[in-house]
Amino acid sequence: MNNEKAIKLLLVDDEDAFRQALAKRLGRREMDVFQASTGEEALEVLKATPANVVVMDVKMPGMGGLDALSRIRHEHPGTEVILLTGQAAVEDGITGIRSGAFDYLQKPVETENLVNKIRQAFDKGKHRTDLAKEAEMRESLERQMATAERLASLGTLAAGVAHEINNPLAIIAEAAGYMRLLLKKEECATIPFHDQLEKALGKIEKSVGRAKRTTMQLLGFAGQPDAVYREIELDDLVEEVILLVSGQASGMGVTVIKEQNPCPIILWTDPHRLRQVLINLVSNGIAACDRGGRVFIGSAFSEGMAVIHVRDTGHGIPKENMDRIFEPFFTTKPPGQGTGLGLFVSLDIIKRLGGAIQVESKVGQGACFRVSVPRRGKACPEVSNDIDWRDKARELERRDNHGAGAH
Ligand SMILES: Nc1ncnc2c1ncn2[C@@H]1O[C@H](COP(=O)(O)OP(=O)(O)OP(=O)(O)O)[C@@H](O)[C@H]1O
Numbered sequence: 001m002n003n004e005k006a007i008k009l010l011l012v013d014d015e016d017a018f019r020q021a022l023a024k025r026l027g028r029r030e031m032d033v034f035q036a037s038t039g040e041e042a043l044e045v046l047k048a049t050p051a052n053v054v055v056m057d058v059k060m061p062g063m064g065g066l067d068a069l070s071r072i073r074h075e076h077p078g079t080e081v082i083l084l085t086g087q088a089a090v091e092d093g094i095t096g097i098r099s100g101a102f103d104y105l106q107k108p109v110e111t112e113n114l115v116n117k118i119r120q121a122f123d124k125g126k127h128r129t130d131l132a133k134e135a136e137m138r139e140s141l142e143r144q145m146a147t148a149e150r151l152a153s154l155g156t157l158a159a160g161v162a163h164e165i166n167n168p169l170a171i172i173a174e175a176a177g178y179m180r181l182l183l184k185k186e187e188c189a190t191i192p193f194h195d196q197l198e199k200a201l202g203k204i205e206k207s208v209g210r211a212k213r214t215t216m217q218l219l220g221f222a223g224q225p226d227a228v229y230r231e232i233e234l235d236d237l238v239e240e241v242i243l244l245v246s247g248q249a250s251g252m253g254v255t256v257i258k259e260q261n262p263c264p265i266i267l268w269t270d271p272h273r274l275r276q277v278l279i280n281l282v283s284n285g286i287a288a289c290d291r292g293g294r295v296f297i298g299s300a301f302s303e304g305m306a307v308i309h310v311r312d313t314g315h316g317i318p319k320e321n322m323d324r325i326f327e328p329f330f331t332t333k334p335p336g337q338g339t340g341l342g343l344f345v346s347l348d349i350i351k352r353l354g355g356a357i358q359v360e361s362k363v364g365q366g367a368c369f370r371v372s373v374p375r376r377g378k379a380c381p382e383v384s385n386d387i388d389w390r391d392k393a394r395e396l397e398r399r400d401n402h403g404a405g406a407h
């Protein structure tokens, strides 16, 4: 009987006395029974309260059972329908099955028979819903894998292009610098079009700066062989990051605040890459704030990982952008201001360090990015710089336990 308790059943019949008596009998079987007296009413009820099974009379005034059946099949594909027909109307039942009814029974119905049918219909509906869920999950997984593959190859290509562009870019920057030097010389002060030349040079320098920012981001990306692991104290790195973004922050009237960690966190990781990630995140937080806004950066231990959070009081990320913010070149900044590579590159770096990035945000309530990295990343040595690493590890463990108790 337990199974039946879970069955939500809609009983549809215009004969009040028959319907109510049947509802009572089925209710005693611990089904959750609700009722409607016409096809139209049945559709209304289903809109508000989805049912697993509908037991419905075929002959009703207004919308008949067969018309209601095709609407239910269309609008509620997870709901199974059992039709009740008169003795002389077997064809209605057969037409019903052709239109997607689970089965039909002739009136007068025998309760036990009906209960069995309802149970079978419920099982079929459940199986169908499970299959649909499974298919949906498979599709979503396939989509995720396709996106990951697309991003990986796009990123590798972009990093390769950045590498190629970097050299000519350096030559352009140097030549522009040389031209500026020449234009500043006394002999050049009176040459024709002096001011126009200076303006044009300014444009070249600005554009080179922008292109350089793009290539710098991309070159921090994927598979760069020069990852250098060493031991760092996370607090020092956080302080360095705050210093590096202080110009941007004060220019925007935003305060960056370090949240004190009660216990120092020591990591074996690639500090340059991790710093690039934290700069990207804090800088995004600053950009998302209006004047007077705040960005908090702090760290903690969780399940053997160091977790650094960057939280801001900015405008937040709309739901529809959440899936896209890690895509390369996705930006909501005005043209020419954002590369759209910050998060893409950051996620790649963190994955390569063996970690992950999580985001939470509500529009109007800011955003919080959580970066978790293993405390002892790749190639963590047994002995480092003549210091016995095992002593270090024991020391880390001691601090860890202390830290874990603190939150
Ligand atoms: N803290 C945040 N608050 C609100 N939106 C954010 C935040 N961080 C990222 N975003 C959104 O994600 C987009 C992509 O960020 P990403 O860092 O990849 O590129 P960008 O900041 O636009 O460009 P760049 O990093 O070159 O300045 C941003 O344009 C913004 O829409």
Ligand SMILES: [Mg+2]
Pocket (backbone or CB within 6 Å): 280, 283, 284, 342, 343
């Ligand atoms: Mg950014």
